Amino acid sequence: MPLYRLESVTKRYRERVALGIPALVIGEGGIHSLSGPNGSGKSTLLGILAFLSPPTSGALYYDGKRVEWKERSLVALRREATLLHQAPYLFEGSVLANMTFGLKVRGVEGEQRRRRIAESLEMVGLGGFEHRRARALSGGETQRIALARALALSPRVLLLDEPLANVDRESAEVIRAVIAGLPARGTTVIMTTHDPDVPGRLNGEAIRLEEGRLSAAPDVGTAAGQAPGVPHRFELRLLQGPGECGS
């Protein structure tokens, strides 16, 4: 059973159509790449997959069940899929305060909470950063802390919007390594990038969006030669299987 299934999903803001996807299926496990130029609707799609904003029309199925966009059921879903925004917002206060929020609302307290926070910080190479003021960090550190904040929650799905944009080289390496290790921990990763080379570098094909619509991926045989912007029924192929090591 696929993790996500979209059927005739559109998203409209006032008059502008941001997204128009007749069909899309995303399986559980591995790293999925979502590429396309700026404004192609990648962030919008991520917002839907993160259960943050409902589509204007169409249906979203998660775990085989149709998503009812009612607050009551959404909270539980949002606790399974966490989104890392492009320029992540860190809360006022310490790194610890930032990382506590998600754990607190899930009822994780005391020693367990402290351990998970410490481990996540270690994972991104910022161990011991608990008491640093979140707003006083560099760009790369901010990105890593935001990633750690999400990882501490052990989400089933991690949605990343341009995780490597505007990040110094050292941080980019760390982030890339962390992401590569996530499938082994059972987390499904869906990440966007506007850099067309990324899918190539990660040895796979990608979903490609252009102006809110799925377009042909360069490597998919049946789609070769077709004009971009023509909707296809897609089964998203993995960049990297659930058990493989990162490249």
Next chain:
Amino acid sequence: MGFLLESLKASIHLIVTWDPAFSHAVWTSLYVSAWSIVFASLLGIPAGLAVGLTEFSLKRPVITMLNSLMAVPTVLIGLLVYGFVSRQGPFGGLGLLFTPAAIIVGDALLAAPIVANLALSSVRGSNTAILPTAMTLGGSRFQSVLKLLSEIRFGMMAAVISGFGRVVSEVGVAMMLGGNIFGYTRTMTTAIALETSKGEFAFGIALGLILMAVALAVNIVFQFLQRR
């Protein structure tokens, strides 16, 4: 000049001796203003949040109306509440008129639009990423809004202080609904009005100086709080 110096001397004497009549007026002002701000915030903060965070068709006119409510004269509010709590009014049986409770009601209505407006501004000026971030981290809508409030707490505190400043220095509502009863509903402002009408200018000015000092002190305390 001698007149002003005399008033200054009189006010220092009042403070130093902690004259009971004067201290009671100070206490009444603070007590009444504090409670009215509590109720004004209970009304105003949710109102400001609701208007700021939801999209609805009449949003613009509602914001304009909220803005104009800040300019309602104190005597008008006093009149309105008086109509409700006097014997001839629907709540006359409660015996609220000429009690501190009546002043609290009036002042709460006076300050609520101020708190609401400033809360609204705070929300509208806040980072649009706050709510989605809290929500994607697993917060329910309620938990996320609380987190938002925490992130904009300086703006919220400013809203509350502004409201407090407005009510602690007003006299229309306090006089009409409280009745300036000595040791009961006599606030600093109504006491000043009385002493002035008695020709006791020195006492009146002394109270005025204390009033300004109180307003200043409250402001300093809040500034200190928000720095933490």
Next chain:
Amino acid sequence: MSTTTSTENSGLLRVLLPPFEKKFGCKVDVIAVGTGKALKLGEAGDVDVVFVHARSLEDKFVSAGFGVNRRDVMYNDFVLIGPPEDPARVRGAGSAAEALSKIAAAGSIFVSRGDESGTHQKEKELWKNGGVAPKGKWYLEAGQGMGEVINMATQVRGYTLADRGTCIAYGKKTDLVILRQGDGNLRNPYGVIAVNPARHPHVKYDMAMKFIGFVTGEEGRGIIADFRIDGKPLFFVYGMKET
């Protein structure tokens, strides 16, 4: 001229001043404030003549050298008003002072002016005569004008001491009734005083003296005695037969 709010509110000045102004070709600017303030204005030389009804304060004013030529002008009286059901049984009292003592004993609500006005002075005098120092939750010192105090007493169902003029003026606005009146010591005498020119050379002493002469003379006394509210006389002049 400085005077009290109750004097102004009675409407007397509106009939008393124009004939004076016409006769002497002048204009009288009236400043109506609390008794205390009216006297303070005289002390400061901000007015030329003071017209109030607080004998003890007036005497102090003159002996301190702020005023000269104090004259009795007229008197009206105070009445004790209260709820028709009269919880403190004031109706059976032998005097105004006793009436107040009964109110204190019963702990019934009494609203006081609390503002050192003429009415307040009289009230204090009556408490003293009755040997009572009013204190307690039942004694409300309102610190406001006569009208507001009558209003408050009406709202809280209490007693108060009021000057007859305001009482008549508020007749329709209150359901309180007169429970005690006519006592000798409920009289409220009015005095007129010229501000001392030796203290404040700029004051119009001449005009002040002319005013004093007018109100204590034949014409003034006639106007005062003929003044009516709702057909009832309000002020009484000395030496004239009370009708």
